[in-house]
Amino acid sequence: MSFVITTPLYYVNDKPHLGSIYTTIICDAIARYKRLMGEQVIFITGVDEHGLKIQRKANENSIDPQIHCNQISNIFTENWMDWDITYDKFIRTSSKHHETVVNEFYGRVKKSDDIYMGVQKGWYCVGCEEFKDNPENSSTYKCPIHQKNLEWRNEENLFFRLSKYQSQIEEIINNPTFIQPKERRNEIINFVSKGLKDFSISRTNVAWGISVPGLDKHTFYVWFDALLGYVSALSLDEKEDSLNKAINGGWPANIHLIGKDILRFHAVYWPAMLISAGLELPKKVLGHGFLTREGQKMGKSLGNVLDPKLLLSKYGRDPVRWFLIKDISLGNDGDFQNKRFVDIINNDLANTIGNLLNRTSSMSRKWFKNKVPNDVKTTENNELASLSKITVDRYINNFNAYKLDLASSDILNFAINTNLYLNDKQPWILIKQDSNIPYVKEIIYNVLESTRIIGLLLLPILPELSAKIDVQLGCIYKKESPWQGQLKWGLLNQDSELPNPFPIINKLEYE
RNA sequence: GUCUCGGUAGCUCAGCUGGUUAGAGCGGUGGAUUCAUAGCCCACAGGUCGCGUGUUCAAGUCACGCUCGAGACACCA
Structure with a gap:
C-alpha cells in the first residue's frame, strides 16, 4: 500500500506564485514525514496546461501553445528544484500519456450512461470568457470586472450527470474526515443539499485541449481533464499508457491538498466522476486557506504580490518553510x-x-x-x-x-x-x-x-x-x-567527537 | 438578499461540555546570569473578552437582537 499525496495541478498561465509554493511545501513536508515513517510515498504534482486562457496567452506572444506550456512547465520544475521539493511524479496535462487516460476515463463514464449532449445557455461575459449566473436583470447587468454588457450564448456542450449522484455524494461528504477543515465541510454540505445540477465537461470554442473522441469540435473542459492528472500521474513510468496501469500504480489518493477555492470540484465533482468510472475515492480532501500580505490580499492589480523567488534568495528555504508551516494553521488563511x-x-x-x-x-x-x-x-x-x-x-x-x-x-x-x-x-x-x-x-x-x-x-x-x-x-x-x-532516548554515542559549532542559521534583520 | 464562520492584551491567536484573581507566543520595559548566536532565564500588560438584552446561584463560554469583518450561495485551473 502506498501513500499518495497530491498538490493541485497548477495552471500554466503564469509562473508559480507564493500560494503554489505554500501548497507544495506543505505536501513536501507531509511526503517527507510519511517516507520517514516507512511508508511508500507517491507525491504527485504537475501542471494543467489546457484552456482558452493559455491559447490566448500563446497567441499574444505569437507562439504555439505547446511551446508556451513547455516554457512555464520548465519554470515550475525548476522552482521545485530550487525549493528542494521531493515530488515523485510531475504530470503535464498536455502529455500524450495523460490524454490516453482521459479518453479511457471518458469511455468508462460514457458507458455508465452519465454523458449526454446538452446546451449551455446563459449570459456570457466576453472579457471574462465566462458564463455569469445572474438570472434577474441580465439584460442591463454589467460584468463588474469588465463593465460590459453580457451576451446571451447558446452553446452545445457535453454534460456529466452529476445530479444522479446526489445521495451518494451526500453520504461521502457526511463522513467527517473526508473534507477538512470542518468549516468548509459545512459549506459543501450546504451546497450539496440544495441539489446538484449536471455540469458541462466540454467546450466547442477551445482548440487547445484534449479532443473528445468522436466529436471533432469538442475539447474537454478543465474538470474532465485536469483532475484526471492525479490518476494519469500514477502510470507515468509505464511504457504503455492505460487507465488500468494508472489505477494499479497506487490509486486512490490518500489526500488531495488544495486551495479552498477549488474545494468543491475536488469534494463533489471529482468523487462523482470517480464513482461513475468505477474508481475508488480519495481518502481526504484538505482545502487550505489563502495567504495575505501585511493584512491585504495579494494581487497583481494591487501590486503587492510577494515573489517567492525573492523570498528564497533573501531568506533561504528553511526559514520560509518554517514560517509557512509553523505560523499558519493549515486550513486557515495566513498573513505574511x-x-x-x-x-x-x-x-x-x-x-x-x-x-x-x-x-x-x-x-x-x-x-x-x-x-x-x-x-x-x-x-x-x-x-x-x-x-x-x-x-x-x-x-x-x-x-x-x-x-x-x-x-x-x-x-x-x-x-x-x-x-x-x-x-x-x-x-x-x-x-x-x-x-x-x-x-x-x-x-x-x-x-x-x-x-x-x-x-x-x-x-x-x-x-x-x-x-x-x-x-x-x-x-x-x-x-x-x-x-x-x-x-528513542539514549542513542547518542558517548565519547564521540563533536565538531566545532557554527550557527545553524543566521539572524535576519528588519527591512 | 439567504446561509456559515469570526470579532479576547500593541500584534497573532488559545480558551472543551457555563463556575476560583481571563491565558500563550511575539513586540515593549525592568532584573538575574554567563555555557551560548546581546543569547537563555525571571518579573512586568491594570485587556468594558465587538455592542445590547435575556436565561442562570454563576457567561468570554448558552439564547435573541444589533454592529463590524471574512467566506459560501455551480462551471471562479
Missing part, C-alpha cells in the same frame, strides 16, 4: 508580515533551537575534550527523557492529523524546555567542583540527546537545518535505519 517573519525565524530557529545546540555543544567540548561525555549511565529516568517521549508522541499524532503547525510547536516547546532544564541545572556552576563531574556529564548528555531528537523531528519540516544539527552532533543520523526507531 515581514516583521513577524523576521521575529519568528530569529526567535524560534536562531535563539531557541540554534542557540540551544550551540551552548550545549560548547559546554561539552570545553569540559569533555571536544566530545560527548563518556561514562554516563543513560537512564530514561530524567525529566528530559520523559519530555522527549511525550513530545515525540504528540508530534506524531499531530503530523498524522495534518496539524503541521502544532507538530512544529511541539518541537519548539521541547527546545524551550531543554533550555529551561539547562538554566535550572546550571552545569557551568556545578563544573567548578570536581566531585560534580559525573552529574555534569549526565546533564550535558541529556541536553545533547534532546538536541539530537529535536534535529530528527525537524527533518521533514526543515531538512537543511536538521542536517546542520546532525553535522554538529557528529553525523549520527543513520539514513538506512528507521527514523522512528532513532527517536
Whole structure:
C-alpha cells in the first residue's frame, strides 16, 4: 500500500506564485514525514496546461501553445528544484500519456450512461470568457470586472450527470474526515443539499485541449481533464499508457491538498466522476486557506504580490518553510508580515533551537575534550527523557492529523524546555567542583540527546537545518535505519567527537 | 438578499461540555546570569473578552437582537 499525496495541478498561465509554493511545501513536508515513517510515498504534482486562457496567452506572444506550456512547465520544475521539493511524479496535462487516460476515463463514464449532449445557455461575459449566473436583470447587468454588457450564448456542450449522484455524494461528504477543515465541510454540505445540477465537461470554442473522441469540435473542459492528472500521474513510468496501469500504480489518493477555492470540484465533482468510472475515492480532501500580505490580499492589480523567488534568495528555504508551516494553521488563511517573519525565524530557529545546540555543544567540548561525555549511565529516568517521549508522541499524532503547525510547536516547546532544564541545572556552576563531574556529564548528555531528537523531528519540516544539527552532533543520523526507531532516548554515542559549532542559521534583520 | 464562520492584551491567536484573581507566543520595559548566536532565564500588560438584552446561584463560554469583518450561495485551473 502506498501513500499518495497530491498538490493541485497548477495552471500554466503564469509562473508559480507564493500560494503554489505554500501548497507544495506543505505536501513536501507531509511526503517527507510519511517516507520517514516507512511508508511508500507517491507525491504527485504537475501542471494543467489546457484552456482558452493559455491559447490566448500563446497567441499574444505569437507562439504555439505547446511551446508556451513547455516554457512555464520548465519554470515550475525548476522552482521545485530550487525549493528542494521531493515530488515523485510531475504530470503535464498536455502529455500524450495523460490524454490516453482521459479518453479511457471518458469511455468508462460514457458507458455508465452519465454523458449526454446538452446546451449551455446563459449570459456570457466576453472579457471574462465566462458564463455569469445572474438570472434577474441580465439584460442591463454589467460584468463588474469588465463593465460590459453580457451576451446571451447558446452553446452545445457535453454534460456529466452529476445530479444522479446526489445521495451518494451526500453520504461521502457526511463522513467527517473526508473534507477538512470542518468549516468548509459545512459549506459543501450546504451546497450539496440544495441539489446538484449536471455540469458541462466540454467546450466547442477551445482548440487547445484534449479532443473528445468522436466529436471533432469538442475539447474537454478543465474538470474532465485536469483532475484526471492525479490518476494519469500514477502510470507515468509505464511504457504503455492505460487507465488500468494508472489505477494499479497506487490509486486512490490518500489526500488531495488544495486551495479552498477549488474545494468543491475536488469534494463533489471529482468523487462523482470517480464513482461513475468505477474508481475508488480519495481518502481526504484538505482545502487550505489563502495567504495575505501585511493584512491585504495579494494581487497583481494591487501590486503587492510577494515573489517567492525573492523570498528564497533573501531568506533561504528553511526559514520560509518554517514560517509557512509553523505560523499558519493549515486550513486557515495566513498573513505574511515581514516583521513577524523576521521575529519568528530569529526567535524560534536562531535563539531557541540554534542557540540551544550551540551552548550545549560548547559546554561539552570545553569540559569533555571536544566530545560527548563518556561514562554516563543513560537512564530514561530524567525529566528530559520523559519530555522527549511525550513530545515525540504528540508530534506524531499531530503530523498524522495534518496539524503541521502544532507538530512544529511541539518541537519548539521541547527546545524551550531543554533550555529551561539547562538554566535550572546550571552545569557551568556545578563544573567548578570536581566531585560534580559525573552529574555534569549526565546533564550535558541529556541536553545533547534532546538536541539530537529535536534535529530528527525537524527533518521533514526543515531538512537543511536538521542536517546542520546532525553535522554538529557528529553525523549520527543513520539514513538506512528507521527514523522512528532513532527517536528513542539514549542513542547518542558517548565519547564521540563533536565538531566545532557554527550557527545553524543566521539572524535576519528588519527591512 | 439567504446561509456559515469570526470579532479576547500593541500584534497573532488559545480558551472543551457555563463556575476560583481571563491565558500563550511575539513586540515593549525592568532584573538575574554567563555555557551560548546581546543569547537563555525571571518579573512586568491594570485587556468594558465587538455592542445590547435575556436565561442562570454563576457567561468570554448558552439564547435573541444589533454592529463590524471574512467566506459560501455551480462551471471562479
